[in-house]
Amino acid sequence: MSVMTKKRPKNLDLTTIKLPVPGIVSILHRISGALLFLIGIPLLLFTLQSVMGNPSDFQIIQTLYDNFLIKLVLLTILWSFLHHFCAGIRYLLLDMHIGIELAGARLSSMVVLAVSIILTILIGVKLW
């Protein structure tokens, strides 16, 4: 019984604890997924609609997407997609028991973070 009531060390001080990198990738996977639902899907449909419409529709979104603020939104969605994509592949591999050891899981989460940011910059530069 003494074991049950034993005081265990507890640290919930948010200034001294931090989320490990796999945890950061996990919460970003959720946030990016929410962004893709809220902005990504309507944006994708809007863009596809203008591609399937007549050339003047396409002209309108081209000028619209030239706007600096809209470019920032597009860049955010691009990152959301790339992060969600890379993290998703990592989860599929984890499901197949690939890279489930601590060191491997930590490394792959860092790779996901880095690759999605680098690809966002590369594609962003190429598009503009």
Add this chain to the structure above:
Amino acid sequence: MVKRVIVGAHYGLKDWVIQRVSAVVMALYTIVFCLTALINNKFSYQDLHQIFSNRFVKITTLLFFISLLLHAWIGIRDIFMDYIKPTSLRFLLQVSVIIALSGYGIWALLILWS
């Protein structure tokens, strides 16, 4: 020791499978689309318009959207189940998401075949 009979209820196995299958479908579609567009450098209105006028592309794009809507539904529902505790609010939000996603599906269908 809790003896839980796990036959009958599937504890979300179906959703778990749908989430992964839809992810693979979308990933394959995206990779093939991006690679062909990048290799052939087809980004102009004429190129894209022509690509999406092809019936095979239309059908695979619709399959992509079906996967997307199922995937989005399971993902958003999981977020609501984790953070939205009042049942009435969660119900309202979930119904709104289902209506929105159904609308997006109809929109995609109309874009592709009209």
